[in-house]
Amino acid sequence: MFSEIITKDDLEAFRRSLLNDIQDLLANKKPESKEWLRCADVRRLLKVSTGTVQKLRISGKLKSRKIGGMHFYKLADIENMLSGKG
Template sequence: MGPHDLITKEDLEKFRALLLEDIRQIFQGNGTGPVAKKWLKSADVRKLLQISPGTLQNLRINGTLAYTKIGGTMFYRLNDIEKMLNRNPDSGSSTIG
C-alpha cells in the first residue's frame, strides 16, 4: 500500500470482521489453551454461579462483575469472578476451585 492509496469504509469493515473472528478464535480456542481457561462466556458464568441471565445482567450493569464484549458475545475473566466472590462471601454463590 502506497502513500497515495486510500482506505475505504469497506476496507475497514472487512478488516474489522477479520479481526473480530481472529479474537473469537483466540478466546474460544479448543478449551485447553491458557486463554480458554481464563475467560468464560455468559452461559458458563451463569452455570458456575447458578444465577439467571437477569442476575448476570444486573452484575454487569451495576459494575459488580467486569466483562468484555467481542462482537455480540460477552466474556468474563475467571479472575474477576473469583474477586467478586471474595468481596461478597455471603452472596450464596458457589465457590470456584
C-alpha cells in the same frame, strides 16, 4: 474358521483392566481452566439466571469484554467478586 471361547473369568479380567485404565486416565487429567468465560459458563458457576449476570454487569460488580456481540467475563474477576475482593 477359528473360534475362541470367552469365559466369565476372561470378561471379569477385562472389566478390571478397563476400570484401572479409566481410573488412571481420570487421575492424570488436569482440570481445564479457562481464563475467559461466556455468560452460560458464569451462570453455571454462580448458579444464577441470565438476568442476574446482566444486572451484575450493568451495576459494575462484574466486568466484561464485549467481542462480536458476546460478553466475556474474566474468571479471576468472578473469583475476586465471590471472595469479596472485587
